[in-house]
Amino acid sequence: MQWETVIGLEIHAQLATRSKIFSGAATAYGAAPNTQACAVDLGLPGVLPVLNEGAVRMAVKLGLAIGADIAPRSVFARKNYFYPDLPKGYQISQYELPVVSRGQLEIELEDGQAKTVGITRAHLEEDAGKSLHEDFHGMTGIDLNRAGTPLLEIVSEPDLRSAREAVAYMKKLHSLVRYLGICDGNMQEGSFRCDANVSVRPRGSDTFGTRTEIKNLNSFRFVERAIDYEVERQIDVLEGGGTVVQETRLFDPDQGETRPMRSKEEANDYRYFPDPDLLPLDIDAAFIEAVRATLPELPDEKKHRFMEQYGLSAYDAGVLTASREMADYFEAVAAACQGPAKTAANWVMGELSAALNKDGLEIGDSPVTAEALGGLLRRIHDNTISGKIAKEVFEAMWAGEGDADTVIEAKGLKQITDTGAIEQVIDQVIADHPQQLEQYRAGKDKLFGFFVGQVMKRTGGKANPAQVNDLLKGKL
Amino acid sequence: MSLSRDEVEKIAHLARLAVRPEDLEGYARELSGILAFVEQMDAADTEGVTPMAHPVEASQRLRPDEPNEPDRRDRFQAIAPAVEAGLYLVPRVIE
Numbered sequence: 266m267q268w269e270t271v272i273g274l275e276i277h278a279q280l281a282t283r284s285k286i287f288s289g290a291a292t293a294y295g296a297a298p299n300t301q302a303c304a305v306d307l308g309l310p311g312v313l314p315v316l317n318e319g320a321v322r323m324a325v326k327l328g329l330a331i332g333a334d335i336a337p338r339s340v341f342a343r344k345n346y347f348y349p350d351l352p353k354g355y356q357i358s359q360y361e362l363p364v365v366s367r368g369q370l371e372i373e374l375e376d377g378q379a380k381t382v383g384i385t386r387a388h389l390e391e392d393a394g395k396s397l398h399e400d401f402h403g404m405t406g407i408d409l410n411r412a413g414t415p416l417l418e419i420v421s422e423p424d425l426r427s428a429r430e431a432v433a434y435m436k437k438l439h440s441l442v443r444y445l446g447i448c449d450g451n452m453q454e455g456s457f458r459c460d461a462n463v464s465v466r467p468r469g470s471d472t473f474g475t476r477t478e479i480k481n482l483n484s485f486r487f488v489e490r491a492i493d494y495e496v497e498r499q500i501d502v503l504e505g506g507g508t509v510v511q512e513t514r515l516f517d518p519d520q521g522e523t524r525p526m527r528s529k530e531e532a533n534d535y536r537y538f539p540d541p542d543l544l545p546l547d548i549d550a551a552f553i554e555a556v557r558a559t560l561p562e563l564p565d566e567k568k569h570r571f572m573e574q575y576g577l578s579a580y581d582a583g584v585l586t587a588s589r590e591m592a593d594y595f596e597a598v599a600a601a602c603q604g605p606a607k608t609a610a611n612w613v614m615g616e617l618s619a620a621l622n623k624d625g626l627e628i629g630d631s632p633v634t635a636e637a638l639g640g641l642l643r644r645i646h647d648n649t650i651s652g653k654i655a656k657e658v659f660e661a662m663w664a665g666e667g668d669a670d671t672v673i674e675a676k677g678l679k680q681i682t683d684t685g686a687i688e689q690v691i692d693q694v695i696a697d698h699p700q701q702l703e704q705y706r707a708g709k710d711k712l713f714g715f716f717v718g719q720v721m722k723r724t725g726g727k728a729n730p731a732q733v734n735d736l737l738k739g740k741l
Numbered sequence: 742m743s744l745s746r747d748e749v750e751k752i753a754h755l756a757r758l759a760v761r762p763e764d765l766e767g768y769a770r771e772l773s774g775i776l777a778f779v780e781q782m783d784a785a786d787t788e789g790v791t792p793m794a795h796p797v798e799a800s801q802r803l804r805p806d807e808p809n810e811p812d813r814r815d816r817f818q819a820i821a822p823a824v825e826a827g828l829y830l831v832p833r834v835i836e
Contacts, residue, residue: 282806283806283807283808284806284807284808284809284810288810289804289807289808289809289810290808290810291808291810292808297827298826298827298828299814299817299818299827299828299829300812300814300827301812302814302817303810303813304813304817307817309817315802315803315804316801316802316803316804317803317804317806318803318804318805318806319805319806320806321803338794338800340794345755347757348834349829349831349834362794396834397828398833398834401825401828401830403833404823404825404830404831404832404833405830405831405832405833405834406825406826406828406829406830407828407829407830407831408827408828409829534755536755539794539795541795543795543801544794544795544797544799544800544801544802545794545795545800545801546800546801547800547801
């Protein structure tokens with residue numbers, strides 16, 4: 266039987282506010298345990314939550330960016346469950362009336378086709394604390410610094426049809442929240458994490474199969490591996506005559522498999538009800554317009570502008586606009602290089618990205634600034650150096666040996682454009698290789714490359730390649 | 742609507758309340774009485790009435806996004822049963 270995969274993602278994005286969603290405690294990452302957990306976060310008796318305007322703005326910002334409805338009135342609800350890192354015994358979330366609903370995001374599939382993924386809703390809620398199960402002589406340690414950190418839970422429609430599509434959607438959303446400046450997107454620190462709802466059904470069926478939920482996937486790679494594994498597992502179960510059990514599963518990256526979470530004593534029974542400590546959240550048109558005014562150029566808009574303004578291909582424009590930092594870097598290089606933007610694009614996607622990858626750096630930490638890279642490209646355009654030598658100069662710049670002009674000067678890499686000097690070298694090369702000369706003249710055209718190579722070798726790669734070609738043709 | 746003994750047991754469990762088996766019937770009867778009392782509101786015609794999220798006709802006040810809570814961990818932890826290395830310690834939980 267042919268099977269079809271159906272996936273919906275729930276993504277939790279930690280909002281980049283300075284204080285918590287319902288208290289004035291700080292949200293800085295990495296503080297000493299419980300030093301950023303105030304009476305509200307601890308759920309001490311008598312405290313009351315007060316909603317953070319910054320968190321509301323950020324939720325609205327996302328809603329506008331995905332073309333969603335912003336609820337004029339939304340309501341906070343209590344989701345009740347007991348766990349020590351949730352001291353109140355309930356999480357404040359939104360249930361029936363979320364702040365954002367009915368949005369969409371366009372993703373690009375591997376065959377280049379665009380696909381629109383529906384976003385059911387995005388709601389505000391508070392994060393829980395952290396439980397540490399090791400090393401406390403049989404006890405569990407609780408750090409409540411994270412408790413009360415604002416989260417935006419973004420729930421997609423079951424529109425995704427493969428693990429690859431799920432990853433493409435997640436990457437697009439990751440890029441978007443960072444463009445908007447509402448989430449730092451740091452997956453290692455848990456700022457952006459994903460639960461995947463996965464089911465399979467016979468191809469052509471229009472009813473959904475029983476789904477499982479894979480919790481807490483914190484990397485793109487894990488999302489892909491976990492879904493691929495889970496789809497295979499469900500197909501095996503069904504083809505073996507069994508039925509899929511609706512359950513929560515965890516992905517074990519070491520074994521590369523998903524396993525059922527040890528079942529809680531009762532099935533999820535959260536008994537949501539409106540939180541009497543919080544009044545309904547009213548958002549008026551003026552608030553929405555004020556937020557709209559702060560929207561930056563979004564990834565898709567930027568991509569199209571790059572294609573038009575710089576004449577880049579859709580692929581190049583897509584790569585360069587994947588993050589705001591990279592897009593800004595590219596534009597600064599393009600402005601500084603005083604030459605074709607395509608060269609700037611190639612260098613940013615090629616040499617620069619490779620060097621960043623190799624050293625495990627983010628573009629913001631690049632030892633070669635956009636202005637410095639622009640300065641290097643300027644020397645290619647004005648024929649001071651060849652593209653090949655430029656790579657050598659770039660390596661030296663990366664190693665901190667100064668800007669392009671300094672390196673070119675110090676290493677004597679200036680291109681030889683003096684016709685006389687090049688001719689001299691060519692004459693030597695020809696004189697030293699009479700045999701090859703004879704073969705070339707006898708019709709072995711391939712040997713032309715040999716002569717070019719010899720000339721470049723003797724000039725340390727500094728001869729202008731175009732001139733070498735011309736002069737060599739004449740001489741041979 | 743009336744609650745069965747099993748439902749009371751389940752609710753008690755969800756709320757982590759220890760109820761003695763011999764008390765379950767009594768609670769079921771009393772809670773059913775409360776529900777019956779509230780049920781009188783079903784007589785009101787609520788057709789076209791927007792459900793209310795809060796009894797107070799007001800909307801949520803927003804707080805500027807500024808950290809203003811000092812670190813008072815020592816005070817909070819002074820009343821905790823067990824602490825270590827800045828963490829609150831609780832009986833082991835693992836899922």
